[in-house]
Amino acid sequence: MTTSQTDPMIGRLIDGRYQVRSRIARGGMATVYLATDLRLERRVAIKIMHGHLADDSTFKSRFVQEARSAARLAHPNVVNVFDQGQDSDMAYLVMEYLPGITLRDLLKDYGRLTPEQTIDIMEAVLSGLAAAHKAGIVHRDLKPENVLLADDGRIKIGDFGLARAASANTATGQALLGTIAYLSPELVTRGVADARSDIYALGIMMYEMLTGQQPFQGEQPMQIAYQHANDAVPVPSSKNPAVPAELDELVLWATEKDPDRRPKDAREMLDRLIEAEKSIRGEATLQPTMVLPPAFDVVEGDTQIINPAIRQQVAANTPSAAESLTTATKRRRAKGWWLFALVILLAGLAGGTGWYFGAGPGSLVDVPNVVNQAPDKATATLTDLGFTVKQAQEYSVTVPTGQVSSTDPGADTPVNRGGQVTLRISQGPKPIELPALAGQPLDAVKAAITGQGAKVGETAEQFDGKAPAGTVLAATRATDGTDISGGGSYFEAATVNLVVSLGAIPDVTGKNVEDATATLRDVGLLAQSGPESYSDSIDKGDVISAQPQSDPVHKGDTLVLEISKGPEPVPVPDVVGKTWDVAKKALTDAGFKLKYSAIADVVPTAFVVAKVNPGVGERVEKGSEITVNFAGF
CATH class of the missing domain: 3.30.200.20 (Phosphorylase Kinase; domain 1)
Structure with missing residues (x-):
C-alpha cells in the first residue's frame, strides 16, 4: 500500500x-x-x-x-x-527543502569516511554551528541525523527543536533531551548545556565518521550515559590506523570530560580543524617523494598493522604528538573515580531533586496567554500558577484601554514557579501631534505622518488651478473625517487621508476639437462636444471653453467643450438716402467691407446712397461685403 x-x-x-x-x-x-x-x-x-x-x-x-x-x-x-x-x-x-540524504544515511552506506571526507563535512558543520554560537544559540541535539547532505553538494545543520540561548545553561529538572550517544558528561550528570556541549557532540560524531562506530555502546541508555560520564573517548586511530595524529588530537580535545578544557565554541574548533587540514594535506603532497618501505602490513581481512620500521621512524620524528596523546589519556582516566562518585551522589539526591524541579520552586511553568483580559482576572490566573505579579503601563494600538496588552516574559515562555511576571496594561494608542500638512509637497507630508507613527491612508487626486501638481490640498482623519490640514492631535498607528493637487486643467481655448480632446486625455480627462456659440475672437469650429461637470474635478471626469460659430451676424444699417460720407462711416463701423464706385470718394457729400446689397436690416456676419449703389448712377 x-x-x-x-x-x-x-x-x-x-x-x-x-x-x-x-x-x-x-x-x-x-x-x-x-x-x-x-x-x-x-x-x-x-x-x-x-x-x-x-x-x-x-x-x-x-x-x-x-x-x-x-x-x-x-x-x-x-x-x-x-x-x-x-x-x-x-x-x-x-x-x-533540500533533496539529498543525511550524514547517518552516508555512514550506513559507507561505514566510515576518509579523513578528507570527514574534514570537508566537519568544516561545513562547524561553520554553521559557529554562526549559531555567535548568535547565542546552543543546538543541544547534534547528531548525524541532523546533518543534511544535499544533492547539489551543500551541507547544512537542521532541527533546532532543542536549541536554547547560550546563557540559559542551568539544569531544568526535565528529562535529558537529545540523543544519548552524543550527550556531554555535564548534560548526563548535571543537565547543564552550553556551546561546549555542542563541541562534545561534534567530537563523538567525528570519531564515528573516522571509525564507522560510536565510541560508547551498550544495551541500555544508562550504560552509554555512564560511559560518557566516566570513560575517556579512545583515539580514532586505535580503530582506524589511517587516521592522522592531527585528527586524533582534535577528537580528544573536543571530547574532554571537563568543558573548560574543550574549545570554547565552534569557531575555535573550526580554526583548529583548518590548521590540521593544512598540516595533513601538506604532508600528503610530500609523501610521494619519500623513499620508504610499505607503511602497513596486511594481516588478514581489513586489519592493517603498522610496519615496525615506519612506526619507529615516525615515533622518532614526532615525539610531541605521541607524548600529547599519552598525557591526555592518563589525565582522562585519573578523573574517572570522582565522576563515578558524583554519579552515585546525584543518584542519592534524585528524590529531592525530582521534587525541586517537578513541584517545588525549581519547576518550570509556561506563562499563559492573558492578553485582552482584565488585570484582576489575569492576576488571579498567574497567581494560581504560583507566579508573583506586578503591573506596568504601555501604549497599545491593538488592545483596548485598561486591558492586558502584553506580559514579560511573554506567553508560552517557561518560567520558574514563584518567578515574577509583569502585566503591561494598555493605555490605548500613544498620542501624537501632527504639523500643518496642507500646502506641502506630498513626499514631505508622508514623511511627517509616518515620522510621528501614524499611517498614510487613501490619497485622492483632484485638479486645482492654484496649487502645483503634487501639493497636498487637504488632510483628514480616517476615523471620523475631521479636517487636520493645519495639523493637530491624533494617535499612533492611526490613518490620515490626503487630497493632492494634479495642477491646473489644461487651457484648450482656440484649439480645434480634436486637439483639445487629445490634450485633456493626456491628463486623464474626457471631452464631450457641447453647445455652439458666437465668438468674435475664436474661429468657427474651434473651442471657446471647456466646462467641468463636477467640482472638484478628478481624473476620469468629463469636460463639455463649447464650440465657436464664428462672429455673431449684425443687421445692415439703414443708410439709404444718406450722403456717402455718412453712409460709409456707418457701414464700416458695423464691421462690413464695402464695394462702391470709387468716384464717390472724390466729393462724398455729393453722392447719396440709393440702395445696398444685402439690404437694410438683413443680418450679415461682420466682415461681409456690402455693395453700395448711388442715386443717379
Whole structure:
C-alpha cells in the first residue's frame, strides 16, 4: 500500500497555502513532508507535530523555539526556516527543502569516511554551528541525523527543536533531551548545556565518521550515559590506523570530560580543524617523494598493522604528538573515580531533586496567554500558577484601554514557579501631534505622518488651478473625517487621508476639437462636444471653453467643450438716402467691407446712397461685403 493511501496528510492543504505532496521522514516529535508553497510557487519541507503531542505545552514550546532559533540564523550551512503556525489543532514548521540524504544515511552506506571526507563535512558543520554560537544559540541535539547532505553538494545543520540561548545553561529538572550517544558528561550528570556541549557532540560524531562506530555502546541508555560520564573517548586511530595524529588530537580535545578544557565554541574548533587540514594535506603532497618501505602490513581481512620500521621512524620524528596523546589519556582516566562518585551522589539526591524541579520552586511553568483580559482576572490566573505579579503601563494600538496588552516574559515562555511576571496594561494608542500638512509637497507630508507613527491612508487626486501638481490640498482623519490640514492631535498607528493637487486643467481655448480632446486625455480627462456659440475672437469650429461637470474635478471626469460659430451676424444699417460720407462711416463701423464706385470718394457729400446689397436690416456676419449703389448712377 502506498504512502498516499495510508497517510491522510498527503494532498491536504495546510493553512490555505501549503499543499502536502509526500512524506519525507518521521521522528518522535513530528513528521516531515514535501509540500508546495502555492503562494510563492516553490517546494518546501513542512514539519508537522504528531497529533498526540498537540496538547503538550512542552512540545509546542520546543516547536516554536525551533522556528525562533533557526529564524535568527542566516547562514549557508544552516537550514532556513520560512514559516511557523497552527492550522486547527495541528502545529507546523515550514523549512527549505533540500533533496539529498543525511550524514547517518552516508555512514550506513559507507561505514566510515576518509579523513578528507570527514574534514570537508566537519568544516561545513562547524561553520554553521559557529554562526549559531555567535548568535547565542546552543543546538543541544547534534547528531548525524541532523546533518543534511544535499544533492547539489551543500551541507547544512537542521532541527533546532532543542536549541536554547547560550546563557540559559542551568539544569531544568526535565528529562535529558537529545540523543544519548552524543550527550556531554555535564548534560548526563548535571543537565547543564552550553556551546561546549555542542563541541562534545561534534567530537563523538567525528570519531564515528573516522571509525564507522560510536565510541560508547551498550544495551541500555544508562550504560552509554555512564560511559560518557566516566570513560575517556579512545583515539580514532586505535580503530582506524589511517587516521592522522592531527585528527586524533582534535577528537580528544573536543571530547574532554571537563568543558573548560574543550574549545570554547565552534569557531575555535573550526580554526583548529583548518590548521590540521593544512598540516595533513601538506604532508600528503610530500609523501610521494619519500623513499620508504610499505607503511602497513596486511594481516588478514581489513586489519592493517603498522610496519615496525615506519612506526619507529615516525615515533622518532614526532615525539610531541605521541607524548600529547599519552598525557591526555592518563589525565582522562585519573578523573574517572570522582565522576563515578558524583554519579552515585546525584543518584542519592534524585528524590529531592525530582521534587525541586517537578513541584517545588525549581519547576518550570509556561506563562499563559492573558492578553485582552482584565488585570484582576489575569492576576488571579498567574497567581494560581504560583507566579508573583506586578503591573506596568504601555501604549497599545491593538488592545483596548485598561486591558492586558502584553506580559514579560511573554506567553508560552517557561518560567520558574514563584518567578515574577509583569502585566503591561494598555493605555490605548500613544498620542501624537501632527504639523500643518496642507500646502506641502506630498513626499514631505508622508514623511511627517509616518515620522510621528501614524499611517498614510487613501490619497485622492483632484485638479486645482492654484496649487502645483503634487501639493497636498487637504488632510483628514480616517476615523471620523475631521479636517487636520493645519495639523493637530491624533494617535499612533492611526490613518490620515490626503487630497493632492494634479495642477491646473489644461487651457484648450482656440484649439480645434480634436486637439483639445487629445490634450485633456493626456491628463486623464474626457471631452464631450457641447453647445455652439458666437465668438468674435475664436474661429468657427474651434473651442471657446471647456466646462467641468463636477467640482472638484478628478481624473476620469468629463469636460463639455463649447464650440465657436464664428462672429455673431449684425443687421445692415439703414443708410439709404444718406450722403456717402455718412453712409460709409456707418457701414464700416458695423464691421462690413464695402464695394462702391470709387468716384464717390472724390466729393462724398455729393453722392447719396440709393440702395445696398444685402439690404437694410438683413443680418450679415461682420466682415461681409456690402455693395453700395448711388442715386443717379
